[in-house]
Amino acid sequence: MADEANRAAFMEIQGRMIELTAKLKQVQTQMRNKEGEKKRAFLTLEELRPLSDDSNTYKSIGRTFVLEPKSVLVNEQEQKLKDSESAIASLQTSKEYIEKQVAEVESNLRELLNQDPGLARQIMSMTVM
Template sequence: MAAPIDLELKKAFTELQAKMIDRQQKVKLADLQIDQLIRLQKHAKLTLSEITALPDSTRVYEGVGRMFILQSKEEISNQLTDKQKTADEKIKELEQKKSYLERSVKEAEDNIREMLLSRRAQ
């Protein structure tokens, strides 16, 4: 009679373990995306600070693929500001997603511990 219980326990344990590993990978992916967005945000901020230091009569070009398009200084500044805002919003979303996934990993770990402790108690 112990064999069916062991098989059920083993099946539940492997399912929880797979779920936990999947969530941990998603947390790492969210971390990588957050790091990438932070770099993008810093790049936009530095570029914006350099552009604002230029005189108004300076010709400013935007790189598009393999060509450059003449843009006004104001348009490029607006684009860089928008990039920063968009990156900030995405970072907030990813941090919320990451915290949810971390809680989920913690719950899966707790469930695994409970299963092992209940098995030892029997």
């Protein structure tokens, strides 16, 4: 009976670990995307700043380019930069929280395997398909 309970507990912990790992990968992907947006906004700002205020600047909307004042484009890029930075900070907090959950699940798994060495041997003898 205890063996079945330990096996069920292992399956639950394993499912939780898979779920948390997927969430962590998703957050890391979102962070990479936001880092790219931030870098593009920064580089665009670096190119816009040296231009004179009366230069013709164009904003891309789909496959169309619309004439916009330089100040509008600079403001948009600065806002994108700020939004990306705040999103990255938020995602970093989420990442740290998920990493703590992963560590907790790992310790639960270690504890379970230390309690039942027979379960550990069964798991080690399984073949991965």
